[in-house]
Amino acid sequence: MTDEELIIKHFENDGYVKLSGITLVELTKEKAVASAKIGKEHLNANGSVQGGMLYTLADFAFAVHANFLHPATVTQGGHIQYIRAAITSEITATAKETVRAGHNTISEVIIRDDKDEIVCVCNFNGFVKDIDKEILRKKYE
Amino acid sequence: MTDEELIIKHFENDGYVKLSGITLVELTKEKAVASAKIGKEHLNANGSVQGGMLYTLADFAFAVHANFLHPATVTQGGHIQYIRAAITSEITATAKETVRAGHNTISEVIIRDDKDEIVCVCNFNGFVKDIDKEILRKKYE
Amino acid sequence: MTDEELIIKHFENDGYVKLSGITLVELTKEKAVASAKIGKEHLNANGSVQGGMLYTLADFAFAVHANFLHPATVTQGGHIQYIRAAITSEITATAKETVRAGHNTISEVIIRDDKDEIVCVCNFNGFVKDIDKEILRKKYE
Amino acid sequence: MTDEELIIKHFENDGYVKLSGITLVELTKEKAVASAKIGKEHLNANGSVQGGMLYTLADFAFAVHANFLHPATVTQGGHIQYIRAAITSEITATAKETVRAGHNTISEVIIRDDKDEIVCVCNFNGFVKDIDKEILRKKYE
Numbered sequence: 001m002t003d004e005e006l007i008i009k010h011f012e013n014d015g016y017v018k019l020s021g022i023t024l025v026e027l028t029k030e031k032a033v034a035s036a037k038i039g040k041e042h043l044n045a046n047g048s049v050q051g052g053m054l055y056t057l058a059d060f061a062f063a064v065h066a067n068f069l070h071p072a073t074v075t076q077g078g079h080i081q082y083i084r085a086a087i088t089s090e091i092t093a094t095a096k097e098t099v100r101a102g103h104n105t106i107s108e109v110i111i112r113d114d115k116d117e118i119v120c121v122c123n124f125n126g127f128v129k130d131i132d133k134e135i136l137r138k139k140y141e
Numbered sequence: 142m143t144d145e146e147l148i149i150k151h152f153e154n155d156g157y158v159k160l161s162g163i164t165l166v167e168l169t170k171e172k173a174v175a176s177a178k179i180g181k182e183h184l185n186a187n188g189s190v191q192g193g194m195l196y197t198l199a200d201f202a203f204a205v206h207a208n209f210l211h212p213a214t215v216t217q218g219g220h221i222q223y224i225r226a227a228i229t230s231e232i233t234a235t236a237k238e239t240v241r242a243g244h245n246t247i248s249e250v251i252i253r254d255d256k257d258e259i260v261c262v263c264n265f266n267g268f269v270k271d272i273d274k275e276i277l278r279k280k281y282e
Numbered sequence: 283m284t285d286e287e288l289i290i291k292h293f294e295n296d297g298y299v300k301l302s303g304i305t306l307v308e309l310t311k312e313k314a315v316a317s318a319k320i321g322k323e324h325l326n327a328n329g330s331v332q333g334g335m336l337y338t339l340a341d342f343a344f345a346v347h348a349n350f351l352h353p354a355t356v357t358q359g360g361h362i363q364y365i366r367a368a369i370t371s372e373i374t375a376t377a378k379e380t381v382r383a384g385h386n387t388i389s390e391v392i393i394r395d396d397k398d399e400i401v402c403v404c405n406f407n408g409f410v411k412d413i414d415k416e417i418l419r420k421k422y423e
Numbered sequence: 424m425t426d427e428e429l430i431i432k433h434f435e436n437d438g439y440v441k442l443s444g445i446t447l448v449e450l451t452k453e454k455a456v457a458s459a460k461i462g463k464e465h466l467n468a469n470g471s472v473q474g475g476m477l478y479t480l481a482d483f484a485f486a487v488h489a490n491f492l493h494p495a496t497v498t499q500g501g502h503i504q505y506i507r508a509a510i511t512s513e514i515t516a517t518a519k520e521t522v523r524a525g526h527n528t529i530s531e532v533i534i535r536d537d538k539d540e541i542v543c544v545c546n547f548n549g550f551v552k553d554i555d556k557e558i559l560r561k562k563y564e
Binding site for chain 2: 017055057078080
């Protein structure tokens with residue numbers, strides 16, 4: 001199992017991501033991309049994508065990327081700014097690391113709608129535990 | 142229909158809150174309280190409550206309270222800090238307004254586990270549109 | 283030297299707080315209060331208190347309180363929301379801890395103007411190193 | 424007077440930036456860069472650059488850039504994450520806009536030390552008032 005496959009397998013156990021219909025699209029050292037097709041179950045009372053759904057997508061993209069780069073990383077804080085109402089058939093989040101130093105990693109996650117317009121700008125910071133990836137590998141092999 | 146009933150009816154249309162199994166417990170001028178019983182569908186890959194689920198609960202408590210106090214309020218930003226892993230049968234969020242000035246409202250939302258321990262501290266800021274509550278009322282009566 | 287005197291003595295070495303004309307007003311287990319008389323050197327190009335000055339006051343109130351409660355605490359993140367333009371002869375910040383768990387402490391800091399109106403709402407999170415207070419005491423006695 | 428010269432002239436009236444020894448280094452559509460030589464008056468009680476000084480530098484780089492791109496922009500919120508203790512002879516902040524939509528602008532500001540290492544990651548959001556630049560011009564010509 002490659003390191004990518006291992007992380008993907010691990011995050012398949014995320015129940016809330018599954019419930020939310022979120023899919024991992026891409027995972028490289030440079031970025032993680034996650035997306036979701038939007039249905040009625042993702043909308044708020046005003047008919048646009050619910051703020052928690054947007055946050056959950058961003059948080060997932062960050063978590064997958066940070067844990068791929070630095071196993072294991074625990075999210076300490078998340079910050080989301082809503083720019084536009086998301087009235088769209090799909091949302092896509094791209095997570096990129098800004099910096100890692102010591103036990104901290106900081107990432108920016110941008111969410112775009114189906115017209116490629118930015119709807120949210122997010123920032124996450126994680127605490128890196130620096131565990132041996134082989135511990136995770138044993139769990140899944 | 143009272144103002145409370147009107148807001149509750151409006152937020153019953155929130156599809157993602159329904160999907161997430163979140164319920165409004167209390168709504169007064171002082172606070173809004175929302176909670177959720179935790180099942181497997183709310184857990185992350187490590188077995189604790191998923192960060193997006195926690196955020197969604199907090200965001201909902203804020204949105205209900207802010208829209209009750211000041212119709213209509215649109216969330217502009219959310220900030221969540223995770224204090225403890227939430228290993229619990231239930232999570233409860235309490236939203237209280239810190240200040241409103243001009244078109245801005247700022248709230249703090251605290252999430253607690255089933256032992257009444259704080260698991261997250263959240264802050265939200267909303268843009269208050271100051272619409273006539275009767276517009277919303279006509280929609281539902 | 284009491285614990286309060288020790289912390290106050292330590293923070294007298296903060297050069298930027300001195301440059302900024304910031305004074306500690308109160309320090310108890312419940313809160314720390316800091317304030318500054320406003321002069322031209324604290325104003326931005328539009329004539330209200332500069333955003334960095336407001337932040338510095340809040341950060342100082344947090345740092346003193348957190349280090350008094352839990353020596354030594356290092357600030358990891360700060361978040362400030364500006365509610366009103368601060369056109370005032372004085373600003374006062376009150377820091378209160380929301381929660382401490384493990385190595386994390388979270389505080390809210392509220393800044394008020396000379397009419398007792400809230401001008402900023404701030405949140406800080408610190409990493410608690412849990413050092414022995416006596417190490418600091420030896421330095422100053 | 425060019426647009427750049429106009430904004431620079433306006434921000435020369437910032438008293439706290441002057442007190443803090445902060446200088447604008449570069450201003451283009453792509454970015455604003457500000458820096459400060461570090462003296463004892465910028466240090467905290469532990470001998471590294473004070474958190475408020477770091478924030479003030481970042482806030483200034485954001486404010487200059489946002490007001491250059493979109494006059495006039497008022498800062499609504501700032502978020503700073505400290506990555507490393509800044510033990511350095513100089514600090515440099517680079518502000519870049521992530522997105523503008525409607526009345527909102529979001530920027531990321533990165534602060535580096537004299538070894539070009541990142542010490543802080545900051546995010547700002549501003550409210551764009553969309554005033555006529557000529558109003559500002561009349562004030563200074």
